Amino acid sequence: MKTKSSEKRKRWLAxxxxxxxxxxxxxxxxxxxxxxxxxxxxxxxxxxxxxQKTEQKxxxxxxxxxxxxxxxxxxIFIDHTWYPVDSFTGAIPDEIxxxxxxxxxxTVAVDTNQLGTMISSGELPDLVYTQRLLDTLSNPxxxxxxxxxxSEYNVDWxxxxxxxxxxxxxxxxxxxxxVLNMFADTSDWENSNSVPMVGSLxxxxxxxxEIGCPPMNSLDDLYAVMGQVKEKHPDMVPLQLLxxxxxxxxxxxxxxxxxxRYIEQEDGSYQxxxxxxxxxxxxxxxxxxxxxxxxxxxxxxFSDASQGFNADGYFFSCGCTQNGITGTNAELAxxxxxxxxxxxxxxxxxxxxxxxxxWSGVFISKNCKDPEAAIxxxxxxxxxxxxxxxxxxxxxxxxxxxxxxxxxYSDEWMASVxxxxxxxxxxxxxxxxxxxxxxxxxRVAQMEEDWYKDAxxxxxxRYENLPWIEAARPIGETDExxxxxxxxxxxxxxxxxxxxASSQEEAAALYDELITNAEKSGLADVEAYVTQRVAxxxxxxx
Amino acid sequence: xxxxxxxxxxxxxxGKQKQIQTFVWAGLLFLFVFNFVPMFGIIMAFxxxxxADGVKGxxxxxxxGLKYFREFVNDYNFFSLIRNTLVLSLSKMVFTLPLPILxxxxxxxxxxxxxxxxxxxxxxxxxxxxxxxxxxxxxLFLKSNGIVNNMLISIGSIEQxxxxxxxxxxxxxxxxxxACWKDMGWWAILFLSAIAGIDPNLYEAAEMxxxxxxxxIWHITLPGIKSTITVVLILSLGNLLGGxxxxxxxxxxxxLGNGGNSEVSEIIQTYVMKIGLSKGRYAYAAAIGLCxxxxxxxxxxxxxxxxxxxxxxxxx
Numbered sequence: 124m125k126t127k128s129s130e131k132r133k134r135w136l137a138x139x140x141x142x143x144x145x146x147x148x149x150x151x152x153x154x155x156x157x158x159x160x161x162x163x164x165x166x167x168x169x170x171x172x173x174x175q176k177t178e179q180k181x182x183x184x185x186x187x188x189x190x191x192x193x194x195x196x197x198x199i200f201i202d203h204t205w206y207p208v209d210s211f212t213g214a215i216p217d218e219i220x221x222x223x224x225x226x227x228x229x230t231v232a233v234d235t236n237q238l239g240t241m242i243s244s245g246e247l248p249d250l251v252y253t254q255r256l257l258d259t260l261s262n263p264x265x266x267x268x269x270x271x272x273x274s275e276y277n278v279d280w281x282x283x284x285x286x287x288x289x290x291x292x293x294x295x296x297x298x299x300x301x302v303l304n305m306f307a308d309t310s311d312w313e314n315s316n317s318v319p320m321v322g323s324l325x326x327x328x329x330x331x332x333e334i335g336c337p338p339m340n341s342l343d344d345l346y347a348v349m350g351q352v353k354e355k356h357p358d359m360v361p362l363q364l365l366x367x368x369x370x371x372x373x374x375x376x377x378x379x380x381x382x383x384r385y386i387e388q389e390d391g392s393y394q395x396x397x398x399x400x401x402x403x404x405x406x407x408x409x410x411x412x413x414x415x416x417x418x419x420x421x422x423x424x425f426s427d428a429s430q431g432f433n434a435d436g437y438f439f440s441c442g443c444t445q446n447g448i449t450g451t452n453a454e455l456a457x458x459x460x461x462x463x464x465x466x467x468x469x470x471x472x473x474x475x476x477x478x479x480x481x482w483s484g485v486f487i488s489k490n491c492k493d494p495e496a497a498i499x500x501x502x503x504x505x506x507x508x509x510x511x512x513x514x515x516x517x518x519x520x521x522x523x524x525x526x527x528x529x530x531x532y533s534d535e536w537m538a539s540v541x542x543x544x545x546x547x548x549x550x551x552x553x554x555x556x557x558x559x560x561x562x563x564x565x566r567v568a569q570m571e572e573d574w575y576k577d578a579x580x581x582x583x584x585r586y587e588n589l590p591w592i593e594a595a596r597p598i599g600e601t602d603e604x605x606x607x608x609x610x611x612x613x614x615x616x617x618x619x620x621x622x623x624a625s626s627q628e629e630a631a632a633l634y635d636e637l638i639t640n641a642e643k644s645g646l647a648d649v650e651a652y653v654t655q656r657v658a659x660x661x662x663x664x665x
Numbered sequence: 666x667x668x669x670x671x672x673x674x675x676x677x678x679x680g681k682q683k684q685i686q687t688f689v690w691a692g693l694l695f696l697f698v699f700n701f702v703p704m705f706g707i708i709m710a711f712x713x714x715x716x717a718d719g720v721k722g723x724x725x726x727x728x729x730g731l732k733y734f735r736e737f738v739n740d741y742n743f744f745s746l747i748r749n750t751l752v753l754s755l756s757k758m759v760f761t762l763p764l765p766i767l768x769x770x771x772x773x774x775x776x777x778x779x780x781x782x783x784x785x786x787x788x789x790x791x792x793x794x795x796x797x798x799x800x801x802x803x804x805l806f807l808k809s810n811g812i813v814n815n816m817l818i819s820i821g822s823i824e825q826x827x828x829x830x831x832x833x834x835x836x837x838x839x840x841x842x843x844a845c846w847k848d849m850g851w852w853a854i855l856f857l858s859a860i861a862g863i864d865p866n867l868y869e870a871a872e873m874x875x876x877x878x879x880x881x882i883w884h885i886t887l888p889g890i891k892s893t894i895t896v897v898l899i900l901s902l903g904n905l906l907g908g909x910x911x912x913x914x915x916x917x918x919x920x921l922g923n924g925g926n927s928e929v930s931e932i933i934q935t936y937v938m939k940i941g942l943s944k945g946r947y948a949y950a951a952a953i954g955l956c957x958x959x960x961x962x963x964x965x966x967x968x969x970x971x972x973x974x975x976x977x978x979x980x981x
Contacts, residue, residue, distance in 0.1 A: 236943040243716040243947060259945050262717040420828035420925065421808045600715060600946065608944050609740075616931070619924025623831060643741035 194220055195496050198228040198248035202238045202255060203483070206231045206552065213550025218517055222509070225500045227553070247488035249497060252555060254483040257301065258598040261294035267487045268298035272498040280502040285590075288663060289480045292594055302505065303481025305559035309588045316529050317563035318582040321382065321475045322373035323444045325451075328465040328573075330356065330438060340470050342378065342408045345439070349417045352438045361417040363437035371618055373441045374405040377469060381476030385592050385653050392654045393592070395646055397614060403634050409622045410630040420623070435462055444582065445566040448574055453543045466578035475585045478592035485555050504556030513554040515565040521549065522568070530568045540569050591664045595656035603652040606645030613640055710734075710952035716945045726948075733952035742931070750906055750932040753918065756837055757844050757911035762898060764849045765910070766890075769856035770882055785857070788850030796913065799843050800920035804830060807839070831925030839921060844911030852910050855897065856890055863889035895978035903965035906933070906957050933957055 211220075211227040220226045230248065232238065238256055241247050242265060251260060260266050269290070273280055282290075282299065286306050290299035312319060326339075334351045338344050349361035364370040372382055378401045380386070385393040396402055412418050434454035442448070448464055455462035469475075485504075487497045503509050515522050515530050522530040532540075539545040546552065554562065567575065597603035617637040624630035679686055705723070710733060712726035737743060768788060775781040791799075806812050807829035814826040829835045863885065871881050901909040908914040915934040922930030933953060941950025965980075973979035 236938060239716065239943055239945045242945065243719075245719060256945060259715075259717055264719065265717055416825065419809055420826075420831045421810075600713075605736075605946070609940060612939050616924040616927035619831070620928065623828070623925050640741045 194224055194226050195493060196226050196228050197250055197491070197493070197497055197500065198230070199250040199252055199485075200238070200241065200248050201229060201231045202235075202251065202253035204232050204234060207546055208550055208552045211553065213546075213548060214521070215513060215516060215550050216553055218512055219504075219509070219553060222512070223500050223503050225496060245490070247490050249488060249491040249493070251486040251488060252483055253486070254303075257293045257484065260486045261290075261298075261300035263296065263298075265486075265489060266300045267489065267491065267494050267498075268294075268296075268300050269302065269487075269498065269501075270298050272487065272494055273502075276495045276498060278498055278502055280505070285664065286481065289590070289594065290484070293598060295599070301484030301486050302501075302556075303484045304505075304555065304557040305483070305562070306479065306481035306590075307559045307588065308590075309586065311560055312583060312586065315560050315564055315583075316527075317560075317567035318444050318579045319475075319477065319479075319559060319563065319586060319588070320443050320445055321477065321582060321586065322369050322376045323442055323448075323578065323582075324373050324377070324467045325440050325442060325448050325464045326467050327435075327438050328463050329461050330359075331465075339467060341472075342374070342404070346408070346412065346415075346417075349412065349438065350415070353415075353417065356438075358436075360419045360437040361439060362412055363440045364418060364422040365441055369443050370441045371402075371405060371409070374409070375402060376475055377473050378405060379472045379474040380405075381474045383476050383478055383589065383592055384596065385650065385657075392650070393595075393657060394650055395610065395641070397610075397641060398638065403631075406618060406621045406634060407627060407630050410624055410627060413622050414625075418622070434458065439467075440464070444575075444579070445563055449540060449566070449569050450543060452574065453541050456541070463574070465573065466575045468577035469581045469585065473581070473585050475582050476587050476589060478589045480590050480593045482557075482559070501556065504554075506556070507558075510554065510556060510558045510561050514551055514557055514562045515568075516549055516551070522565075529564055532568055537569065591657055591661040592653070594660050594664065595653045597649065597652055602645070603649050607649045609644040610641045610646050610649065613637060613644065707951060707955055709948045710955050712948060714948040714951075716947055729948075733949045734956065736949065737953050737956065742936075745928070746931060746933050746936055749929055750914070750934075752929070753837065753840060753914055753932060754905045754909060756841055757914075758901065758905060758909045760841050760845050761848060761852070761909060761911035762894075762901065764845050765852035766856050766894065768849055768853040769860060769890075770886060772853065772857060773860050773886070774878065774882075785850070785854070789854060790850070791847045792851035794847065796847075796916035796920055799847060800917075803839060803843065803921060828925065830921070831923055833926040833929045836921060836926040836930045840917045841911070843921075844908070844917065848910060848912050852897070856893060859890040859893035860886055891976065892978045895972050895976060896980060899965060899968045899972060899980050902968040903961050905964055906961055 209229055209231045211229055216226070227250075228248075235255070238251070238253060239259075242256070242259060247265070251266075253260070269282070272278070282302055285308075286302050287299055289306070290302050291297050294300055307319070330352060331348075334348070334355060337348055337351065339348060352359060352361045375396065376382060380396055380399050380401050384396060386396055386399060388394055409418070413420075434451055435458050440451075444466065448466060451464050455464060485501050487494055487501070491497050504513065511518060516532075516536060518524075520533065521536050522532045525531050536545070536549065539548045551565070567579070597607055614637070617633060617640075621630045621633045621637070624633055708723055709726070711728060711730055712723070713729045713732075714722050714726045716722075718726065740746075772781055772785055772788075775784060804811075808814070809826035809828070813829070814823075817823045818826065827835070829839065867885050867889075868881055871885055876884070897910070906914065908917070914932055915938075918930050918932045918935045919938065922935060934957075937950045937953045940946065941953065969979050969981060
């Protein structure tokens, strides 16, 4: 009897296990089917899915109660892996919710491949905030066009012509599926107190004074300064290559190449910056610095998983204007009040040419449960009032304007900057419709004038935005775009290999190899394409 | 009549084995859904497929034949990708196949049950650690001011820290070492279970004939697990380009690779990820994946053929 009952138990256990396994298999299949259905345009969803969507609508976003003051939640995917916040919390998001009736359920990208996978599986959230795959997302099967939504829901928003033209340039059907934030013409900066986001080299002013303030007006000068720093402070890293975006760009700006992907030649054609002799000079100089022990192989430039250094562990640091110095100086002051970092005055040869069409855009996906609320929300985020709120805080509470129209922050705000709690307390990271001028003015108001007084006026003098070059770059799945992508993937590893080469000769040979392989990948065709497109597009932007 | 009888007896046997059969069919269903059904997607390797078209695009995209295969073969770094993939795979294979066998033999010879269990558990636990964590350990131990460099400097072996993580000459040793450390214990379990199946009388008889321990291993244990070794070898050869017994090549190359060592760490799979998937070029990625699968199938058949010729053991 005992054996029989134990057999029975075993049988039940087996049945349970198998049922569990089958349920797992089938539920996975179910997810796949749903994803595929959505990716096919979201038109073929099953009745139960529709019912679920409707239920979600009424439960989560309020359905018809949209205008009744009830807070609606929209999910958003932020395609910036480095994003410093992952939730819509803080005084500013709270105020945004109060004024728009929208709160955001945030997911920040884990890696740069996530968005592509989400698009192909049809699992996009309500909103996508990105600067990549703009042409892929500008597709009626994947996202709503802004123009369609604006007319369907009678939203009063006259998108500036240039920004509208830029957005339309990404789609095949000539409609705008997003509006990129942070767009500004060269002339917009004339009345600013700050500078656009360009490469900046900051340095430890206290140590610089300690070594007698030697000249810093050429790469050779910088090399000599680093030698002096290393001699005085052997444990210090003279040059930190912090992230992957700004390192070589900082030096390209200083020697006059600028941040333009394609540079106009004397005959009117455009060539990729990697062919420029001054770029080669920068790479060979960085190789010399590395060989002298002035750059650490642990830097983030070489390895994503780098641990980084303590704030006081390096002398020069590559970064961009506006971003790094305020937080770093707060950290430094906490270690020793005399420690301070200044932005370096650009060389006489410096040139800050950029080709900016804006930065990131919000896409409203076809999965969006409330497109009306979404487009109204985006429109509001582009209003000057909301741009100020999202980038500078609440007027009258967090800041007031001085007589020149520049912000002056409250003591509480400044205390939170110094305590490095500003992001947590206020959170200025949801500038979805942000203005680059407001951002820059807001950020410079948090800095002490000494930190930037040598650098910013010079940068403003040497800055120009040539948006037509960026607009002329290939898009879609064209041969030129594929070739350009391959060249892009070549550059970063080669830069690292050149910098780490064991001799200047090896570095030069690797540089030549970079050019050869770029040509094999189709660089000349891309340059010819860009030259032709610039001729077509330039008049539209001038 | 005879056919009917046979049919009946087959169903009768299946009925008797219904519990075991249920597990088999659940496994087969799983295999079908996740391994066979997705194979339909291979069609995109021959089409001008765009992710924006979703599943529908598989049926409607323009047929481009071998365009993506030609693109891959004509790529400037095609040969270096193939070389890096093969070198990484073969180097790992050379170490990750014999080491688990050796570990299984050592564990089998340990007399104390407690020590045996401890050694076995400690050696297979790393298998469950994610490659992300393993790469994090590597960073921690091998960075300029990490434990290894500090130790080497303190004993006077080196003056300047070694760039372990970014030097191209260190990538392969680190990849092989971590693969062995992580997966050796896991595969040793398989060989241990094969050893457990050897008739103990053979050992007793050998002992009585005066065989030493090494001779017993050489003449009884190793021949006893020969067929298991063959099966594992053939299966791992099939997955050679994916990493064989030594974990995922992709995980290692992606996490331990960087610009500094890209000359040796860039393999087919990481290139597919960068140029194919992250740029939304699924058709191109599928074409390269298909090339790799074909090479793997050829490897399985070839190794099976040679194994049959040389040792008489084979998968089929």
